[in-house]
Amino acid sequence: MDKRLQNKVALVTGAGDPRSIGWGIALALADEGADVVVNDVNPSGLDDRAADLRARGVRAMGCAANVADSGAVTAMFAAAVAEMGRIDIVVSNAGIIRWEHFLDITPDNLRALVDVNLKGNVYVCRAAAQQMIAQGEGGRIIITSSVQAHRQFPITPVYGATKHAMFTFVGALALELAPHNITVNHIGPGWVRSALNDPAPDQQDAQGIEANRRAVPLHRPGDAYEMGRAVVYYASPDGDYVTGDYTRVDGGLGIGKYSLGNV
Ligand SMILES: NC(=O)c1ccc[n+]([C@@H]2O[C@H](COP(=O)([O-])OP(=O)(O)OC[C@H]3O[C@@H](n4cnc5c(N)ncnc54)[C@H](O)[C@@H]3O)[C@@H](O)[C@H]2O)c1
Numbered sequence: 269m270d271k272r273l274q275n276k277v278a279l280v281t282g283a284g285d286p287r288s289i290g291w292g293i294a295l296a297l298a299d300e301g302a303d304v305v306v307n308d309v310n311p312s313g314l315d316d317r318a319a320d321l322r323a324r325g326v327r328a329m330g331c332a333a334n335v336a337d338s339g340a341v342t343a344m345f346a347a348a349v350a351e352m353g354r355i356d357i358v359v360s361n362a363g364i365i366r367w368e369h370f371l372d373i374t375p376d377n378l379r380a381l382v383d384v385n386l387k388g389n390v391y392v393c394r395a396a397a398q399q400m401i402a403q404g405e406g407g408r409i410i411i412t413s414s415v416q417a418h419r420q421f422p423i424t425p426v427y428g429a430t431k432h433a434m435f436t437f438v439g440a441l442a443l444e445l446a447p448h449n450i451t452v453n454h455i456g457p458g459w460v461r462s463a464l465n466d467p468a469p470d471q472q473d474a475q476g477i478e479a480n481r482r483a484v485p486l487h488r489p490g491d492a493y494e495m496g497r498a499v500v501y502y503a504s505p506d507g508d509y510v511t512g513d514y515t516r517v518d519g520g521l522g523i524g525k526y527s528l529g530n531v
Pocket residue numbers: 281282283284285287288289290307308309310333334335336361362363364365384388412413414415416456457458459460461462463464465
């Protein structure tokens with residue numbers, strides 16, 4: 269079967285860690301033939317990730333930048349276009365979390381969550397849209413939000429709020445960018461055992477992990493590559509007529525709290 273993203277160039281933020289969702293997304297895009305720019309604020313894994321992608325037969329480059337820094341995002345897009353020629357697909361995926369009861373929220377954590385999860389998406393999506401409009405051939409923007417975009421959880425109230433904000437943001441961008449044939453959608457992972465979740469209070473012992481497993485109707489964590497398959501849907505011709513949309517990729521976690529006891 270033909271690869272569906274051949275001759276497309278994708279940029280994925282927050283993809284430097286081999287356990288990350290961003291890396292799963294990068295792999296899924298490359299497996300469909302896309303060339304990939306791999307971004308992370310931490311430069312340490314980027315050369316290896318780019319080499320892994322090239323070994324799969326696509327062009328790839330690493331590009332370190334903090335998505336919360338507008339100037340760094342602009343420079344990243346300039347470097348990516350200089351090297352890869354164009355950008356057709358942007359996955360604004362980088363995000364951070366803090367576990368903190370509402371009454372304990374610190375200004376530093378509040379600022380960091382808003383900077384990365386809100387401003388970071390604004391900077392990356394704006395640079396993506398500017399580049400795609402300049403190219404004049406449409407494009408695809410996909411944001412990684414979360415199951416927390418629509419379902420509420422305790423001790424991550426600000427994180428959840430930044431993710432819920434993506435509904436409004438994605439819908440508004442879909443409207444503004446539709447005349448340019450740029451689609452904008454978001455995916456909502458549920459529970460992926462990436463480094464992001466390592467410090468989570470409910471991930472510290474076997475009992476907590478088992479409780480999490482049972483909370484997911486499909487009774488397992490998601491794999492980062494499975495998040496990538498959902499991104500491929502929006503990025504590929506299958507998603508040609510889909511914009512302003514949201515897909516949970518969460519094993520059913522977002523349906524609701526109650527299940528049939530041990531089922
Ligand atoms: N893991 C989950 O269960 C889960 C669930 C729902 C949503 N998400 C979302 O998925 C996305 C990816 O999460 P993950 O689990 O892969 O996290 P992760 O922490 O494992 O990986 C995120 C990567 O992003 C990078 N990063 C952090 N801040 C950055 C910045 N300012 N600029 C550029 N890169 C930055 C980190 O260095 C890291 O390599 C996030 O938006 C997160 O909120 C994750």
